[in-house]
Amino acid sequence: MDRVFHTSFYMPKDIVILGQAYAGSGGGQPLLWQHLFWFLAHPEVYVLVLPPMGIVAEIIANNTRKPLHGYKTLVYSMMGIGIMSFVVWAHHMFISGMSAALGNFFLVTTMIISVPSVAILTCLIFSLKGGSIRYNLPMAYALAFLPLFGIGGLTGLPLGLTVTDIYLHDTYYVIGHFHFVVVTGSIIALFAGVYHWFPKWYGRKMNDTLGWIHFWGTVTTMCGIFGPMLFMGLAGASRRLYDPTAQFHNLPVQGWNVVSTYSAYALALFQLPFVYNFFHSMWRGEKTVENPWQATTLEWACPSPPPHGNFEKTPTVHRGPYEYSVPGRKNDFWMQTEPS
Template identity: 60%
Template sequence: MSDSHHEESFWRKYIFSTDHKVIGIQYGITALLFLFLGFSLMMVMRWQLAYPDTAVPIVGSLVKWLADLNGFASDGNLPADLYNVFGAMHGTIMIFLGVVPIIVGAFGNYLVPLQIGAPDMAFPKLNMASYWVYFVGGVVMLVSFFLPGGAANSGWTAYPPLSDIATTGQTYWLIGMVFLITSSLLGSMNIIVTIVQLRAEGMTWMRLPFFVWSQLVTSFLLVLAFPPLEAAGIFQLMDRVFGTSFFLPSGLVIGGEILKVSGGGSPLLWQHLFWFLAHPEVYVLILPGMGILAEVIANNTRKPIWGYKSLVYSATFLGFMSFLVWAHHMFLTGMGQGMSVFFQTTTMIISVPSVIILTCFMLSLWGGSIRFTTPMLFALGWMPMFGIGGLTGLPLGLSTPDIHLHDTYYVIGHFHYVVAPGTIFAIFAGIYYWFPKMTGKMLNETLGKVHFYFSFIFMNGLFWPMLIQGLGGVSRRLSDGGASYAHAQEFLHWNVVMSYSAWLLAVAQIPFIYNLIKTLLADKSPNPDPNPWNATTVEWTDTTSPPLGHGNFEKTPVVHRGPYEYSVPGESTDFTPQTQN
């Protein structure tokens, strides 16, 4: 690549860059800021849940200012309307603006070309477009907070008719979603083509690091599952703006007035289209996390991942099956017996590859020489947490117990265990692991361990009581945490436990943020070790830290072996790089 020979302007190099590494970091920084925003919304919501209708401390005036702007009455408390806004936007931001962009946009973008020995993504300009379309989608979502009536307030699931008749924020939400979906489509096409076309010589399919496999499967999920939601989003936009009735049946009476629309639509159509994306989306969130875990576990046990082929086949099967389970989110919509049998059967089938993947990771520890580095701690913490997340999915995926547990806090506990300690622990593991590659500087290990242990404790303090409340029958999305309902009375004290855990979880992120900033500002050693973890994969062994500007490799790598050749008998070191002849 000749680009590295001439000086690029600041704008070209850092803002409108076509270098996958810069775009990856842009994605990473933007997504981390959105994760922080999504978390902050939740911290305010948790005050309202623990102490309903009392003024929010510290940020009360900010909440009142926003409520006034939106036209809601507030004395510094979080009114029900704004609670619903925060709830919908917490989910939207965390999933579509936080986790997916960081785990696919940042990690995928940064690492896939490096790990397969490619100079860049297959379509660098498309890559840049993907980031900027995401950015615009994010801005649209942010702007919607300041509209009269606030941002979207019908949940991240945006079920019509509620969303069809909601305030203007919902229109912005739909437009924002169209941008975000377009961005994901551009990004995932790019990743697929890159992996298929740009693998270095000798990088055969079964020599790909599992992380690359996970990105490949994820990209296929995004490419195949997002278009139906994009179409559904545009349908809903038409319903709202042009008076169509895709999702509106005839004969609706809203607030005593007959809704003047043509009618004849179906609210359930939206649910089918939505969950046809949103269930694969769960695997979009978790598969790349599993990819990160495989790299971290192999490196820190100093032995090959156990069952590499099982992992690859399981991930592929998981991806395929994830298109056949969507209606298990809809058991209570009155679906027939045949449908419920089909979808609970596919749901039980999809649990098998998940169990295999978790088993492979756990068995990989056996016989290892485990180094308890910060990334490894997050990987080890991931295992029981993802285990709880996966197991609590079982009673929800079977239609009979789901009758009681549907739409309760059990569901919230379940998917937060999957996504928060599941995916976000994997993201943390990845950040600590690859930070030296991105910057040439190691993050402080002590601060990292403090970050891990406190995050681990408070995440459990936050999510475990949700399971207890859910078994008690407490519904989700109640803006007073259940205080109005008789059956929730015995579980209200858990709200306080969860809220304090949430706020302490925020405190536990201070060492992480401090560590990031301090390390970034610190002087870089003139010759940073390109491979501080003694790893085997191409990004560690054949690039500098950080890798060269546009082009990545001084000399095109040639691959000779699989990705996890650690402690090979007869070798002088305990790691044998993929590119070692």
């Protein structure tokens, strides 16, 4: 509204932009924008990351043929993250002029929210121990998620600590951090989900060769783009500069921009096998059985693709969702709908 209707919600009095006085009346506060924006946007990023974490948990349980480690911890941690995500937003604004006291408050809540995140990642990693790991495409993506999201999360710690954030705020380090969590985190998990559930959607499997090309290409180029940003930021390279070479300390790290750019083009190219694979397999993929991954959960108990209403008759659930490798049974999985 400030731009279109010349209101002054965020424009302070007598502000002059590019030599011209602002057309509105003034009297607003830029800080208001920051608080309103981040009050939304911080919970938003947890909306972006929690469902992919769930997908990874599902795929890991399936492809290690054993129940998840610390299932209850996982669930309570996810709930804890959801609740805490509402009281951390001002860690995006540590240098906006807040008092140190308020900064301390958000520092503490941000450190608290990192605990359940680490708990979730730890449970997922421990779930691998003793498992009979099948290295198919969904599992590859789920495995890649673990260290890469770990990097994203750990690089968030200096940003959550007020003192180090003073240096790192608005540098390339921030860009590296949030892209690691969302791109190498959420998006990789979403790819895992697509490869995992595609047989359910279309009754056909996606092509493995193209999938592996997509996987290796995507993971390496993603790191190629955002890895350099982490140390560019540590060198002090600021964000949103029209001419970064104007700052002397940026010059030594400018070369890494080239690496990022080439990686970005390569990442785009590596998505082509995926797109082709997706649409080609919809019509001409190798036909598959109802439960190709030998999974236990309900969605695998209906035909692929599911008909209208999903199930031929209402399923009866006999046990929990992660009954893999139950001792004494012939099969290494026991579907929820299978009677005892």
